[in-house]
Amino acid sequence: MDATKKQDVRIGFYICHCGSNIAAMVDCPAVARYVEKLPGVVLSRDYKYMCSDPGQELIQKDIKEHQLDRVVVASCSPLLHEHTFRAAVEAGGLNPFFFHMVNIREHDSWVHTNKVEATEKAKALAHAAIQRVAKHKSLEVKKVPIHPDVLVVGGGIAGIHAAMTMANAGKKVYLVEREPSIGGHMAKFDKTFPTLDCAACILTPKMSEVGSHPNITLLTYSEVAKMDGYVGNYTVTVKRKPRYVIEDQCTGCQECIANCVYKEPKFHDEFNEGLGKRKPVYIPFPQATPQVVAIDPKVCLNFRNGVLTDKCKKSCVTACGEKKAIDFTQQETVQDIKVGTIIVTTGFKTFDAKRVPQYGYGKFPNVYTALEIERLVNASGPTAGHVVMRDGREPKSIGIIHCVGSRDKKTNRWCSRVCCMYSMKLAHLLKEHTGAEIYSFYIDMRTPGKGYEEFYDKLLEEGVHFIRGRVGEVTDWAMSPEEEGKLVIRVEDTLAGYVRRIPFDMVVLATGMEPQADAQDVRRMFNMSCGSEGFFLERHPKLAPVSTFTEGIFIAGACQGPRDIPDTVAQAGAAAAEALALIDKGHIEQEPNTAFILDDECCGCKSCIPLCPYTAITFDESKKKATINEALCKGCGTCVAACPSGSIVQNLFDDEEIFSEIDGVLAHD
Numbered sequence: 119m120d121a122t123k124k125q126d127v128r129i130g131f132y133i134c135h136c137g138s139n140i141a142a143m144v145d146c147p148a149v150a151r152y153v154e155k156l157p158g159v160v161l162s163r164d165y166k167y168m169c170s171d172p173g174q175e176l177i178q179k180d181i182k183e184h185q186l187d188r189v190v191v192a193s194c195s196p197l198l199h200e201h202t203f204r205a206a207v208e209a210g211g212l213n214p215f216f217f218h219m220v221n222i223r224e225h226d227s228w229v230h231t232n233k234v235e236a237t238e239k240a241k242a243l244a245h246a247a248i249q250r251v252a253k254h255k256s257l258e259v260k261k262v263p264i265h266p267d268v269l270v271v272g273g274g275i276a277g278i279h280a281a282m283t284m285a286n287a288g289k290k291v292y293l294v295e296r297e298p299s300i301g302g303h304m305a306k307f308d309k310t311f312p313t314l315d316c317a318a319c320i321l322t323p324k325m326s327e328v329g330s331h332p333n334i335t336l337l338t339y340s341e342v343a344k345m346d347g348y349v350g351n352y353t354v355t356v357k358r359k360p361r362y363v364i365e366d367q368c369t370g371c372q373e374c375i376a377n378c379v380y381k382e383p384k385f386h387d388e389f390n391e392g393l394g395k396r397k398p399v400y401i402p403f404p405q406a407t408p409q410v411v412a413i414d415p416k417v418c419l420n421f422r423n424g425v426l427t428d429k430c431k432k433s434c435v436t437a438c439g440e441k442k443a444i445d446f447t448q449q450e451t452v453q454d455i456k457v458g459t460i461i462v463t464t465g466f467k468t469f470d471a472k473r474v475p476q477y478g479y480g481k482f483p484n485v486y487t488a489l490e491i492e493r494l495v496n497a498s499g500p501t502a503g504h505v506v507m508r509d510g511r512e513p514k515s516i517g518i519i520h521c522v523g524s525r526d527k528k529t530n531r532w533c534s535r536v537c538c539m540y541s542m543k544l545a546h547l548l549k550e551h552t553g554a555e556i557y558s559f560y561i562d563m564r565t566p567g568k569g570y571e572e573f574y575d576k577l578l579e580e581g582v583h584f585i586r587g588r589v590g591e592v593t594d595w596a597m598s599p600e601e602e603g604k605l606v607i608r609v610e611d612t613l614a615g616y617v618r619r620i621p622f623d624m625v626v627l628a629t630g631m632e633p634q635a636d637a638q639d640v641r642r643m644f645n646m647s648c649g650s651e652g653f654f655l656e657r658h659p660k661l662a663p664v665s666t667f668t669e670g671i672f673i674a675g676a677c678q679g680p681r682d683i684p685d686t687v688a689q690a691g692a693a694a695a696e697a698l699a700l701i702d703k704g705h706i707e708q709e710p711n712t713a714f715i716l717d718d719e720c721c722g723c724k725s726c727i728p729l730c731p732y733t734a735i736t737f738d739e740s741k742k743k744a745t746i747n748e749a750l751c752k753g754c755g756t757c758v759a760a761c762p763s764g765s766i767v768q769n770l771f772d773d774e775e776i777f778s779e780i781d782g783v784l785a786h787d
């Protein structure tokens with residue numbers, strides 16, 4: 119059966135040499151001559167670069183001079199140039215969907231070594247496209263207006279930078295952070311590598327700007343519970359946990375903390391990694407934004423098992439006085455927000471050092487994680503910057519073990535990118551604070567950043583010892599008098615070529631970066647994908663590094679993979695720029711390759727509904743039929759294949775088009 123025989127179509131065919139990419143393996147003129155004789159084909163040409171301006175002009179000229187009403191281009195992947203050629207066809211005066219593209223580069227010339235066979239394959243693919251394009255229908259690109267407001271999820275340095283960039287450009291931004299304060303991991307650091315500039319000095323001004331920016335609505339202690347809608351028109355439900363403090367009325371005077379019935383801090387202090395204690399009413403850290411206290415119902419005497427008991431004499435309320443900021447009756451609230459674009463910046467968590475039991479974390483009190491050391495060396499930390507160990511001594515010798523939970527097939531295969539650098543930063547700070555002898559145990563030293571290799575040189579000059587080799591174990595088992603009462607690191611020194619035992623007072627584990635524990639939930643909520651290691655997946659690692667597969671949703675920072683602050687900030691700026699470009703365009707153009715339901719044939723079985731990965735299908739109870747939201751449909755075709763009554767059709771992929779294509783490819787022998 120030849121589809122074109124029954125059609126009165128005038129097809130123009132173009133085969134591209136792509137320099138020698140295609141022409142070296144496919145005889146392009148021979149394919150053009152073959153196609154010329156097919157029914158419906160008015161002209162058939164081969165050309166060196168069809169995507170070039172002259173190539174596109176050729177198509178436009180031919181459409182006009184030869185009254186073409188269909189165009190086929192055989193060249194590279196449609197991913198690269200389908201839009202280019204559709205635009206050329208439209209500029210020639212045709213509906214852009216009267217066009218079909220054949221990939222004879224990735225699917226043919228690049229994967230074959232026999233020119234005769236590759237040429238025959240190109241002819242078969244071209245024949246298929248000619249038969250298919252004859253069945254193409256005129257379609258329209260729809261324009262959907264875009265809401266100008268933006269949601270940023272996660273208030274670490276990535277979220278802060280993205281929110282500020284958008285807000286300074288005049289956009290209204292909602293910044294949702296699940297902790298009582300923004301700041302993320304950076305807020306815990308004393309200094310940042312490689313410049314050793316004070317983290318608080320560079321972060322705090324940005325945090326207060328966010329807190330007071332007229333275009334930013336800061337929603338701390340909050341999480342996104344649900345997202346509905348589609349690019350340009352998202353409705354996001356934000357759940358706000360009760361702080362038991364009215365934000366607008368709290369001045370951050372902290373009188374309530376001073377007057378709490380607990381005279382001394384007694385409870386686990388998350389911000390200080392458990393190295394310090396806090397009261398039930400607390401502010402996470404001095405520069406917290408907003409400067410508003412929170413009450414922890416798990417430990418406050420006024421609650422039992424989270425339920426209000428009114429058993430405490432509530433001296434915090436008395437201390438708050440006329441401000442009346444404390445409200446024990448506060449409940450969780452939900453709020454719906456309408457936005458056009460979303461930037462997800464939910465960051466990372468550090469590897470749990472207990473998963474490598476041979477390094478003794480949790481067993482030996484003087485084994486610390488790097489994040490704990492960040493707090494110990496910090497002037498606003500639990501020891502006001504004095505490095506004293508859990509046993510009260512100041513360390514005289516410290517071993518830092520790199521790659522804990524990184525570059526290890528048993529835990530995480532990836533390199534966490536920042537551990538070499540932050541280990542050196544901590545080596546410098548620990549030396550500065552204690553004058554201790556410091557050894558760093560590394561697999562490879564990775565310092566690929568501006569000023570990073572120079573920082574390594576500086577540490578060598580400071581007398582830090584670097585030993586190349588993966589540490590086997592940390593033990594308290596002494597084999598000699600000098601090991602008595604010490605932690606001993608056993609390592610194969612791969613440069614010296616023998617196994618060493620080195621005793622230390624303190625051991626620091628440079629734990630790697632991992633996806634957040636709830637990354638899969640967040641991924642599902644925002645219709646994103648995760649890579650095999652669990653970080654959010656970008657649309658293209660080189661060409662679309664901050665876009666996701668869901669339009670209008672962008673990612674930035676360590677939620678996409680391990681990275682340092684400079685890279686995080688650069689990426690956050692890029693995500694904001696992409697979101698701005700979308701908003702300022704004012705509308706979204708939607709591909710018409712969507713699916714639709716033939717109402718007369720739908721039996722209402724609902725089998726398509728749970729299969730749709732974009733939640734685009736709902737059930738219309740009044741009609742007892744499924745219905746597809748065109749704006750949400752991405753044209754994946756899952757529902758079309760699954761529909762038992764064949765009542766779902768997809769534009770550009772209807773049965774007639776597909777069967778004609780199959781006939782075409784089989785027609786060539």
Ligand SMILES: Cc1cc2nc3c(=O)[nH]c(=O)nc-3n(C[C@H](O)[C@H](O)[C@H](O)COP(=O)(O)OP(=O)(O)OC[C@H]3O[C@@H](n4cnc5c(N)ncnc54)[C@H](O)[C@@H]3O)c2cc1C
Nearest residue numbers: 272274275276296302303310311464465466675676682683
């Ligand atoms: C020990 C250590 C030391 C380091 N030192 C340096 C250094 O000196 N210099 C340097 O350049 N880099 C350093 N880094 C790397 C640096 O921490 C990261 O580059 C940076 O924190 C990434 O920022 P982020 O905003 O992407 O993520 P994060 O800092 O993790 O911030 C993410 C934020 O999102 C919030 N969040 C998470 N999930 C949700 C949710 N579902 N809803 C709402 N909010 C959510 C979190 O509470 C957090 O506030 C270090 C890393 C470590 C582990």
